[in-house]
Amino acid sequence: xxxxxxxxxxxxxxxxxxxxxxAAMADPSRVKMLCALMDGRAWTATELSTAADVAPSTASGxxxxxxxxxxxxxxxxxxxxxxxxxxxxxxxxVEQMMGLSWSRIAPPETRTPTSMREARTxxxxxxxxxxxxxxxxxxxxRWLEADGTALTLYGREQFLKLGIPLSPHPRRKACCGxxxxxxxxxxxxxxxGAALFTCLDAKxxxxxxxxxxxxxxxxxxxxxxxxxxxx
Numbered sequence: 001x002x003x004x005x006x007x008x009x010x011x012x013x014x015x016x017x018x019x020x021x022x023a024a025m026a027d028p029s030r031v032k033m034l035c036a037l038m039d040g041r042a043w044t045a046t047e048l049s050t051a052a053d054v055a056p057s058t059a060s061g062x063x064x065x066x067x068x069x070x071x072x073x074x075x076x077x078x079x080x081x082x083x084x085x086x087x088x089x090x091x092x093x094v095e096q097m098m099g100l101s102w103s104r105i106a107p108p109e110t111r112t113p114t115s116m117r118e119a120r121t122x123x124x125x126x127x128x129x130x131x132x133x134x135x136x137x138x139x140x141x142r143w144l145e146a147d148g149t150a151l152t153l154y155g156r157e158q159f160l161k162l163g164i165p166l167s168p169h170p171r172r173k174a175c176c177g178x179x180x181x182x183x184x185x186x187x188x189x190x191x192x193g194a195a196l197f198t199c200l201d202a203k204x205x206x207x208x209x210x211x212x213x214x215x216x217x218x219x220x221x222x223x224x225x226x227x228x229x230x231x
Contacts, residue, residue: 024069025097029054030062034071034085034094039213040124042075042082088172091123092189098181117182119206119215125178125193126200130217130225132183134196137229148177151192159192162228164199166192200224 025031029052036051037043043051049059063083066072071090075082085091119128126134138144143155151159151166151174159166166174170191178189188196200206205221208214217225 021069021071024065024071027062027065029058030066033059033062033066033083034090035098035213037072037083037085038091038094038123039121039208040085040091042084044080044082048083085123088123092178095122095127095181096179101181115214115216119217120213121197121208121215122178122180122187122189125187125189125197126206126215127178127180127182127187128215129183131187132180132185134225134229135177135186135188137231138188140231144175148175148186149173150175159195162199164195166195 025034032052033048036048045059045063046056048063049056052059052062054062063072063074066083067074070086072083073086075084085094117128119126119130121127122131125131138155139148141158142152143158144150145152156166173190175188175192176190177186178193179185180187187193197206200221201208203220203224205218205224207216207218209216
């Protein structure tokens with residue numbers, strides 16, 4: 001009988017990998033950079049140095065640590081270099097860390113600006129009060145499976161009615177509940193969350209604020225949310 005086993009040093013390799021990721025995040029300036037990149041766009045080193053409030057030379061060292069930890073990737077276009085989160089899994093990690101960290105802060109009253117609490121980007125999907133409201137509605141109306149990991153057949157039909165196509169074989173999580181760090185409840189993540197965000201943006205129901213995670217829900221968007229995502 002063929003037996004398989006992990007290499008004897010696999011545990012040490014995993015521990016080292018975890019420590020590398022943790023070390024890459026273990027600096028307030030690098031955390032500021034990661035939070036800035038949560039808007040889903042690529043930033044220059046200069047922009048990230050401003051976001052982190054550090055000198056460009058200092059920012060270079062921080063970016064090198066984030067690259068080493070495989071938390072960000074670098075894109076080159078001509079003479080310009082842009083940095084972005086390495087993937088959806090990193091965005092989910094940062095969002096989860098926000099939620100975990102925020103629960104440790106006392107007093108519990110948030111000082112997050114109202115506009116950021118209402119609507120913002122969480123990498124490539126919508127977060128904030130409005131997003132949580134939409135997720136709650138989808139759960140109540142059974143657009144989502146009970147564990148939130150997939151759309152039901154009814155949910156997929158409703159997405160199509162909204163003009164939101166979904167891949168039958170997504171290369172990432174088809175759907176998931178993403179913990180909203182300001183609301184302490186879930187909003188829609190995964191491929192379905194990204195597709196919904198693209199739809200809301202294309203229809204003019206939301207508008208992104210250039211250079212920030214903040215998202216403005218337009219008057220038409222408020223009417224649409226009330227029409228499509230409230231009971």
